[in-house]
Amino acid sequence: MTMNPTPEHPDPDHLDDGILSALLDGDPAEAGPEVAAHVAACDRCADRRAALAAARAALAAAPVEPLDELTRRRLVTEALRTATDLGPSPARSRAGSSGGSRWARRHPAFVGSAAAVVLAVLVGVPFVVGHGGSQADKTLSAAAPAPDTAQDSAGRFYGDLGDLSDHDRLRLRLSGTPAATDTGSGGTPLAEPGPSPAAGAAPGTPVPALAPVAGGLAGSSPEAARSSSPSTTLGFRGSGAGSSNAAKSAAPQAGPANGAAPSADAFASDQAATRDRTDADACVAALLNGPARGGRLTGSGTGTFRGRPAIVAAFELSGGTVAFVADRAGCAVLDRFSL
Amino acid sequence: MSRPGGDSSDEALAAAANAGDRGALEVLLARHLDRVHAICRRVTGHPEDALDATQEALIAVTRGLQRYDGRSRFTTWLYRVATNAALDELRRRKRRPEPAELSDDRAVGGAVGGGVESVVAARLDVDAALARLSPEFRAAVVLRDLCDLDYAEIAEVLDVPIGTVRSRIARGRAAIADQLREPNAPPERPTR
Numbered sequence: 001m002t003m004n005p006t007p008e009h010p011d012p013d014h015l016d017d018g019i020l021s022a023l024l025d026g027d028p029a030e031a032g033p034e035v036a037a038h039v040a041a042c043d044r045c046a047d048r049r050a051a052l053a054a055a056r057a058a059l060a061a062a063p064v065e066p067l068d069e070l071t072r073r074r075l076v077t078e079a080l081r082t083a084t085d086l087g088p089s090p091a092r093s094r095a096g097s098s099g100g101s102r103w104a105r106r107h108p109a110f111v112g113s114a115a116a117v118v119l120a121v122l123v124g125v126p127f128v129v130g131h132g133g134s135q136a137d138k139t140l141s142a143a144a145p146a147p148d149t150a151q152d153s154a155g156r157f158y159g160d161l162g163d164l165s166d167h168d169r170l171r172l173r174l175s176g177t178p179a180a181t182d183t184g185s186g187g188t189p190l191a192e193p194g195p196s197p198a199a200g201a202a203p204g205t206p207v208p209a210l211a212p213v214a215g216g217l218a219g220s221s222p223e224a225a226r227s228s229s230p231s232t233t234l235g236f237r238g239s240g241a242g243s244s245n246a247a248k249s250a251a252p253q254a255g256p257a258n259g260a261a262p263s264a265d266a267f268a269s270d271q272a273a274t275r276d277r278t279d280a281d282a283c284v285a286a287l288l289n290g291p292a293r294g295g296r297l298t299g300s301g302t303g304t305f306r307g308r309p310a311i312v313a314a315f316e317l318s319g320g321t322v323a324f325v326a327d328r329a330g331c332a333v334l335d336r337f338s339l
Numbered sequence: 340m341s342r343p344g345g346d347s348s349d350e351a352l353a354a355a356a357n358a359g360d361r362g363a364l365e366v367l368l369a370r371h372l373d374r375v376h377a378i379c380r381r382v383t384g385h386p387e388d389a390l391d392a393t394q395e396a397l398i399a400v401t402r403g404l405q406r407y408d409g410r411s412r413f414t415t416w417l418y419r420v421a422t423n424a425a426l427d428e429l430r431r432r433k434r435r436p437e438p439a440e441l442s443d444d445r446a447v448g449g450a451v452g453g454g455v456e457s458v459v460a461a462r463l464d465v466d467a468a469l470a471r472l473s474p475e476f477r478a479a480v481v482l483r484d485l486c487d488l489d490y491a492e493i494a495e496v497l498d499v500p501i502g503t504v505r506s507r508i509a510r511g512r513a514a515i516a517d518q519l520r521e522p523n524a525p526p527e528r529p530t531r
Binding site: 058 | 361364365368369372373376377380381386390393394397398400401402464465466468469480481483484485489490505506508509510512513515516519520
């Protein structure tokens with residue numbers, strides 16, 4: 001038995017905190033039977049052991065503020081959104097070795113936009129060449145809508161739809177009918193970044209290696225991105241660019257790719273779009289667990305309802321397609337109507 | 340209350356997630372979200388920093404899951420990610436967590452007295468006591484007393500020798516005990 005004098009326990013006739021703490025944890029390397037025997041016979045050491053045990057119990061029993069359901073959903077949804085390089089192992093290995101950059105994974109909108117532009121060029125240039133310059137306008141109009149028409153089992157995300165109390169306007173937008181006369185605040189529909197887990201993506205659904213999302217700039221500089229402090233966190237406190245230790249312990253981070261620098265506004269727009277989508281997904285999930293149970297999501301978006309930030313989501317239900325307007329903060333249903 | 344994912348083990352879910360099963364990944368994250376948040380909350384000492392750290396940890400898990408090789412418990416790997424995320428968050432903020440304000444009528448000894456204490460008082464006491472520890476000591480104590488990891492697992496999580504873990508836990512606990520008894524005592528500092 002070691003009787004080490006310490007500043008707290010200068011008396012070598014008594015056990016130090018290290019031994020008493022080890023005794024609490026049942027660590028035989030430091031606290032054998034002779035230690036227990038000493039504590040049983042020594043009031044001072046027994047008192048100190050009791051104090052350490054109380055500290056341990058206080059920490060174990062002290063509650064942590066519980067996370068509300070919406071925050072839980074947002075945390076998980078945001079993390080899943082970054083899983084763009086998850087998939088069958090071979091594909092994932094390629095993504096890792098080919099340097100799928102951290103920045104690119106955090107900003108799929110820009111990568112997706114670049115991909116969309118490349119696709120438009122690949123499709124459009126031959127068409128223009130083949131049909132003459134006079135067809136250029138038609139070519140562009142044919143190529144550009146591709147992201148708008150993207151739709152998957154999780155439904156289309158329309159972005160900002162403006163006033164969500166305007167049923168007629170929402171019917172036009174959510175039913176998929178082009179709102180040619182609608183020049184309000186309704187934004188360009190965003191293509192899906194992948195099956196939405198919050199919207200009930202089925203287990204076993206592989207995550208696409210690269211998910212196009214409209215709304216960003218074509219080409220971008222990760223250096224500029226970092227300098228603008230982009231973050232995929234939910235902005236609880238304006239989080240920084242990432243956690244080096246967490247990343248180091250969890251995932252290799254590949255270097256960024258080169259490209260043109262997007263503006264700070266574009267990043268802000270990207271982050272706003274991400275938040276919009278995250279909030280919409282969270283409420284869609286809540287609706288699917290509530291009034292829209294059993295339904296199939298056909299479309300969703302954000303906006304305001306009588307001055308309150310809200311989301312709208314349309315579901316195919318047994319009785320027809322129904323749109324729900326929900327409070328963005330808590331997903332409480334504010335309005336519902338048939339499409 | 341049943342846990343997310345039913346009886347599927349963490350390791351099985353991790354393997355499924357690594358094979359591309361997004362649903363398994365979602366279950367895994369949801370299952371451990373509260374514990375990850377608790378670690379981040381205790382280590383950062385601040386609710387909002389804890390949320391940011393929790394988000395970073397979940398993202399790190401999502402991106403780095405393929406590096407989990409199954410040789411240790413999934414939770415050991417997970418707690419390592421969470422702890423590092425929390426420590427990173429502290430470094431990023433470049434500040435130590437501020438001790439929570441103690442209520443004037445808090446009994447000396449607070450939650451360690453073993454009597455009937457209010458939930459709020461207990462939380463404030465522990466927050467204040469932990470806030471006076473250096474992050475390295477705090478992490479060791481939290482992993483032991485909140486997550487119930489053994490010394491070897493904590494050594495793996497913190498990447499330090501077991502002797503260092505033992506020392507940090509002992510000194511951290513002693514400091515907490517003293518702080519809870521005498522809130523104005525000088526803070527503990529790591530020596531190694």
